[in-house]
Amino acid sequence: MGFLVALMRFIDGLNQTIGKTVAWLAVIMVITQFSVVVLRYVFGFGSIMMQESVVYMHSFLFMIGAGYTLLHNGHVRVDVFYREASIHKKAVIDIFGVVFLLLPVCILIADSSWKYVYQSWSIMEGSVETSGIQALFILKSVILVFCFLLALQGIGLALRSFLILKGVVVPEEEHELHEVP
Structure with missing residues (x-):
């Protein structure tokens, strides 16, 4: 069981680090969008590359940060049963959701x-705009990164739920788990 605990903590730590890192894109995105507006309407200068960079950052933020959001229960869920359920019932629901919904969709x-x-990638696809970002292939690759990180965090959630059902770990707070001595 020690290996499963270590694996769960590794997955959680990975998505935690990635999530905190890509969160900075929100700040950079706001600054970039503000700059685009000021440059266009105050100085009469437009930059397609800057405008497209906002789309790229927005995509990276939400797609790469999806695992982090799952780690912190930030996804929208219809919790008719879940909200009032015991810790053990929540663990069963989480395992079912990961195995039969999340992983198949990913x-x-x-x-x-x-x-x-x-x-x-085969054509190194770029922007349709001449002065745009010529790395559309990287933007499209984020779809696969999204699937991988979200599925990985789903596995981490299933492991956490399994370990809770086995009594190996006890959730004390929202996401803090402590091993049972």
Whole structure:
């Protein structure tokens, strides 16, 4: 069980680090968008590359940060049953949700987008705008990163739930787990 605890903590730590890192894109995105507006309406200068960079940052923030959001229960959920459930029932619901909903959807998205991303890389696809960002293939690759990080965090959630059911870890607060001595 020690390996499962270590694996769960590794997955949580990975998505925690990634989430805190990509969160800075929100600040950079706001500054960039503000700069685009000021440059255009005050100085009469427009930059397609700057405008497209806002789209890239927005995509990176939400797609790469999805695992972090799952780690912190930030996703929208219909919690008719979940809200009032005991810790053990929540663990069962989480395992069911990961195994029968989250992982199949992540696999479906990854499988259906693999060819799309591959084709983009094969031609090193860029912006349709001449002065745009010529790295659309990187933006499309974020779909696969999204699937991987979200599925990985789903596995971490399933491990946490399994360990709670086995009595190996006890949740003391929202996301703090302590091993049972």
